[in-house]
Amino acid sequence: MSVLEIEALSVDAVDGTQAVPLLRGVDLTLSPGETLGLAGESGSGKTLTGLAIMGLLPQPAVRMTQGTLRFQGQSLTTLSPKARQQLRGSAMAMIFQEPMTALNPVQRVGSQLAELYQIHRPNLSSSTIRQELIQGLANVGVSEPERRLTSYPHELSGGLRQRMMIAMALALKPRLLICDEPTTALDVTIQAQVLDLIRTLSREIGTAVLFITHDLGVLAELADRVAVMYAGRIVEEQSVWDIFASPKHPYTQGLLRSIPRLDQSAQTRLAIIPGQVPQPTEPLSGCRFHPRCDQATALCRHTQPRMIDGAACHLFGEQTC
Ligand SMILES: Nc1ncnc2c1ncn2[C@@H]1O[C@H](COP(=O)(O)OP(=O)(O)OP(=O)(O)O)[C@@H](O)[C@H]1O
Numbered sequence: 001m002s003v004l005e006i007e008a009l010s011v012d013a014v015d016g017t018q019a020v021p022l023l024r025g026v027d028l029t030l031s032p033g034e035t036l037g038l039a040g041e042s043g044s045g046k047t048l049t050g051l052a053i054m055g056l057l058p059q060p061a062v063r064m065t066q067g068t069l070r071f072q073g074q075s076l077t078t079l080s081p082k083a084r085q086q087l088r089g090s091a092m093a094m095i096f097q098e099p100m101t102a103l104n105p106v107q108r109v110g111s112q113l114a115e116l117y118q119i120h121r122p123n124l125s126s127s128t129i130r131q132e133l134i135q136g137l138a139n140v141g142v143s144e145p146e147r148r149l150t151s152y153p154h155e156l157s158g159g160l161r162q163r164m165m166i167a168m169a170l171a172l173k174p175r176l177l178i179c180d181e182p183t184t185a186l187d188v189t190i191q192a193q194v195l196d197l198i199r200t201l202s203r204e205i206g207t208a209v210l211f212i213t214h215d216l217g218v219l220a221e222l223a224d225r226v227a228v229m230y231a232g233r234i235v236e237e238q239s240v241w242d243i244f245a246s247p248k249h250p251y252t253q254g255l256l257r258s259i260p261r262l263d264q265s266a267q268t269r270l271a272i273i274p275g276q277v278p279q280p281t282e283p284l285s286g287c288r289f290h291p292r293c294d295q296a297t298a299l300c301r302h303t304q305p306r307m308i309d310g311a312a313c314h315l316f317g318e319q320t321c
């Protein structure tokens with residue numbers, strides 16, 4: 001059975017009577033032990049997808065307007081807010097892009113972490129919880145973990161806060177782990193350590209991982225499959241091998257060309273896909289990538305392509321419109 005099935009997910013920003021589409025028709029499936037990479041430039045809708053799965057969209061301004069979400073076969077959209085909260089932290093966890101969102105600023109990190117255990121593993125003794133916490137922090141490269149447990153979030157550096165949050169997300173060995181750019185604030189050694197931990201969790205206990213990043217390069221080693229998102233839609237989804245060996249969508253091809261290489265300067269990299277992701281408010285017919293696509297035809301300008309054989313692009317598959 002799949003851990004997660006998302007079908008036709010749409011999310012809107014609602015402002016008075018105006019609804020702005022932020023996500024449209026997102027389909028994703030994750031099996032136990034599988035890592036799915038979700039890639040795309042800034043503003044493409046990656047974080048919103050993660051928040052929608054967790055039930056943490058900033059309502060009422062941003063809300064799910066369509067679609068179904070199933071977690072281990074159970075519909076999430078019909079669950080009570082309390083039941084959904086119960087799942088978070090134990091069965092599904094998210095490592096946020098901005099660590100302060102996950103931590104309570106007025107509570108010592110040790111007691112926040114301990115609370116997670118007390119709620120979800122009420123049978124553990126406090127000394128076992130303490131041992132697990134210390135081990136969990138050591139696993140993510142936190143030095144002097146005992147001392148850190150008594151700190152408030154603001155007393156920690158950005159990198160340490162990030163590691164605290166990662167330890168918190170991994171603590172209860174969730175069935176589904178959503179990682180939103182989890183290592184961007186960390187130095188390379190710790191990055192590698194954290195990626196290793198995620199991999200081990202996935203391999204040993206079958207955690208399904210949704211790994212969000214703007215950088216396809218990170219996914220080469222980590223992901224089994226990769227979904228590429230552009231302007232609120234999935235434009236391509238392939239095995240990691242096929243994404244790198246034979247990307248179909250011109251947007252994926254552009255992203256691959258922008259993977260940092262030692263022989264390129266930052267300027268050359270940024271120049272590779274000209275233009276910017278359109279604002280969600282921008283009216284745009286056809287494929288939303290067409291203004292930036294050097295292969296766009298008249299069809300691309302007026303008809304939205306459907307996903308066929310892993311790519312939503314008129315250049316691939318039989319598009320009959
Ligand atoms: N609370 C909100 N109200 C209105 N629009 C929002 C809100 N949150 C996000 N958006 C818009 O939704 C779109 C997708 O945002 P999202 O944060 O999911 O992008 P992302 O792919 O995670 O980008 P990044 O790589 O920068 O983190 C963006 O255009 C963003 O401006």
Ligand SMILES: [Mg+2]
Pocket residue numbers: 046047048097180
């Ligand atoms: Mg984001």
